[in-house]
Amino acid sequence: MATRPDLAAMMLPLARTLTNAELPVLERFGLTMWGYVVLLHLDDEPVRTQAAFADAIGADKTRIIDYLDDLQERGLITRVADPSDRRARLLALTAKGRRLRDTAQAAIQHNEQRLLQLLPATERQRFLRTLRRLAEAAPEVYAED
Amino acid sequence: MATRPDLAAMMLPLARTLTNAELPVLERFGLTMWGYVVLLHLDDEPVRTQAAFADAIGADKTRIIDYLDDLQERGLITRVADPSDRRARLLALTAKGRRLRDTAQAAIQHNEQRLLQLLPATERQRFLRTLRRLAEAAPEVYAED
């Protein structure tokens, strides 16, 4: 008999509850979850190609195209052919895109505080630190699967 | 600018990596993820109706039917009409079902230890305790959404 619930059995429903609760928040800014994820990672991830970028955010190159189209039309990102290899597209945030990203992320994290504030400050910080470590380590631990 | 990654942005990819890594483990026992979830909860959740049971495990009544059929055919669960209301079906684990559930869960948690063993024992226990608390609280915190 198990002495604890499965890790995944606790984590997956919690993660889904969270993301479902965040969709209405993003909608206030006209953002989908994938659109938000693109904005979030555009500064951090070096953007060599759309395919590599898609892979870095856990999508694939065919799925993000509609979202890139939308973000570009709204002036939130730029997408221009790389002069040194005109097959590739250089993606970048515009100033407007960065402002929207920061505003949306503040709203998202404010919404997450509704849950996190249940925890004392020390426990909350410990939890976030450990979670971050596990999230970074997991892809390597389970790489061969 | 954010001082931490979004909670959901850490948790959802981690949860998906975990569940993907667990699918091959379940497959060794001839179980799908939903089949496993059914076995896991059959003793704990009071089974009034299939619809209520499905809701309790985060599914809906139409989705679990094929899995119930399979588990029943393999002698892992019983599903008989309730004598007091022959519309309803009484679900229960068989002895064989309980054995398979315990064996599979042991394998699942062993696989999760590959990740959790990165943490010192104290940090690991703290993390699991906090995660459990958040997982239980989240549905209520975000209930109105």
Add this chain to the structure above:
DNA sequence: TATTGTTATACTCTATAACTATA
């Protein structure tokens, strides 16, 4: 010939609606 981005297609998962049997 190989690669980038795009489009087209198929497949899986999930949600909704219709059906039957009991009440």
Add this chain to the structure above:
DNA sequence: TATAGTTATAGAGTATAACAATA
């Protein structure tokens, strides 16, 4: 008429394959 279970249908999300442009 209402409810439990089932089946059928439709939709969303995702993966795979084919295509045009560039290298």
